[in-house]
Amino acid sequence: MYKITIGLEIHVELNTKIKIFCSCKNNSDEKDPNVNICPICMGHPGTLPVINKEAVKKVIKTGLALNCDIATKSKFDRKNYFYPDLPKGYQISQYDYPLCKNGYLEINNKKIRIRRIHLEEDTGKLLHFEGENYSLVDFNRAGVPLMELVTEPDIESGEEARKFAEEFQLILRYIGVSEANMEKGEMRVEVNISLAGKDKSGKKVEIKNLNSFRVVEKAIDFEIERQSKILDEGKEVIQETRGWHDKKEITFSQREKEEAHDYRYFPEPDLPYIEISQDYIKSVRAEIPELPNQKRKRFFEEYELDKKMVEIFILNKDLSEYFEKVISEIKAENALNDYRLAYKIAANYITSDLLGLFNGDSFSEERCLITPENFADFIILISKGEISSKIAKQILSEMFKTGKDPLHIIKDSNLSQINSEDEIEKIIKEVILENQKAVDDYKNGKESSFQFLIGKIMAKTKGRANPQLIHKILKKQLS
Numbered sequence: 001m002y003k004i005t006i007g008l009e010i011h012v013e014l015n016t017k018i019k020i021f022c023s024c025k026n027n028s029d030e031k032d033p034n035v036n037i038c039p040i041c042m043g044h045p046g047t048l049p050v051i052n053k054e055a056v057k058k059v060i061k062t063g064l065a066l067n068c069d070i071a072t073k074s075k076f077d078r079k080n081y082f083y084p085d086l087p088k089g090y091q092i093s094q095y096d097y098p099l100c101k102n103g104y105l106e107i108n109n110k111k112i113r114i115r116r117i118h119l120e121e122d123t124g125k126l127l128h129f130e131g132e133n134y135s136l137v138d139f140n141r142a143g144v145p146l147m148e149l150v151t152e153p154d155i156e157s158g159e160e161a162r163k164f165a166e167e168f169q170l171i172l173r174y175i176g177v178s179e180a181n182m183e184k185g186e187m188r189v190e191v192n193i194s195l196a197g198k199d200k201s202g203k204k205v206e207i208k209n210l211n212s213f214r215v216v217e218k219a220i221d222f223e224i225e226r227q228s229k230i231l232d233e234g235k236e237v238i239q240e241t242r243g244w245h246d247k248k249e250i251t252f253s254q255r256e257k258e259e260a261h262d263y264r265y266f267p268e269p270d271l272p273y274i275e276i277s278q279d280y281i282k283s284v285r286a287e288i289p290e291l292p293n294q295k296r297k298r299f300f301e302e303y304e305l306d307k308k309m310v311e312i313f314i315l316n317k318d319l320s321e322y323f324e325k326v327i328s329e330i331k332a333e334n335a336l337n338d339y340r341l342a343y344k345i346a347a348n349y350i351t352s353d354l355l356g357l358f359n360g361d362s363f364s365e366e367r368c369l370i371t372p373e374n375f376a377d378f379i380i381l382i383s384k385g386e387i388s389s390k391i392a393k394q395i396l397s398e399m400f401k402t403g404k405d406p407l408h409i410i411k412d413s414n415l416s417q418i419n420s421e422d423e424i425e426k427i428i429k430e431v432i433l434e435n436q437k438a439v440d441d442y443k444n445g446k447e448s449s450f451q452f453l454i455g456k457i458m459a460k461t462k463g464r465a466n467p468q469l470i471h472k473i474l475k476k477q478l479s
Contacts, residue, residue, distance in 0.1 A: 004193070007151050010148070021040055024036045100116065349379065354396070450478075
């Protein structure tokens, strides 16, 4: 057995309106290359950067959400290296005075420590074409505010790394600093991994540019297996940078990395030190909403929902907010004896039937014609047993199409529940006469025949008969 040591470096593009040091648009959806650029982000001689205060604030907010110490004094540095998509020939980043340090994120009751979170500018983007001997450069991304989080090597598996990255993305979305869409490159994960045994110390291998949570887990699992085999054979793992091959689902060598690159960091001479007061930190902290893990605990305790249902709400913040508006309206009606049951009914219809009506699209209250007030009335009707589940689905579908309240739909479509015992008994007698074999089967001990008869009764009444009365009267008639 080998000791597995894993650390993550996660880059996130912040969703500011403009870039970090100039007024060019920060637009990750821009399709035309090299339109959101200017002399400042292109590094032309004589130009001077000006710090985007909103970018600094978003990094501080992230640090506070991740339990970090916030620096009262910070600065920017020049990180010197050459690459075709780096127009200045250096990157403005942070070295020894990052904005945030010493935080943690709890995953499965384990604290994964966060070494630092700092702010820097993003690079441009190289476009490679298969079979061609050239590449093109798009500088739209150059100068976009980029936040980098570096964990301590506390992670021990691919699954744990995936869960850390997923929870981090959720937090970013909850606090509104980035959508962190990995498919758009707004969040990129790099992994540092090493294995060590009793007699062998591990060499660090870096896996670059992992672009999905599934790939993060798979790449780590593959690398653990690959390095284990090398050590089992008595060989030495090479310190190197590796990439991920999507089709083959393997890591592959990109370049050997015997020692850290000397970036010749020095303080950025064109930007002053940043001084951050305790009052400012306090004001940013006041803007942080309820975070995913806090909401998980509250939904379990307050609404007593199952884990799977809670997770649907946690992953869809807009849906959870809609659910809580519905609950608030149900309470305001003061029409039920058992509110816990109503919470569960509401959660079930929202996470299954309502979401299903969106046909795979994300839920949006703006696009949903059903107001929380009308949905609450709908849930109260179900909770009081005034409509059957079959009728409920018809009503909900009509509410979704038209935005009408459920009582008007019931009246206009003649969907009101049949609660007359005499009327239901008459229909049951008809069904018994028409299905004598099922009656005989039930009397001979075949319980499924009872449900068959209920189905026939519901079909005859088009789902409008009171289910409790059907059950009671049918039992009486069959006995």
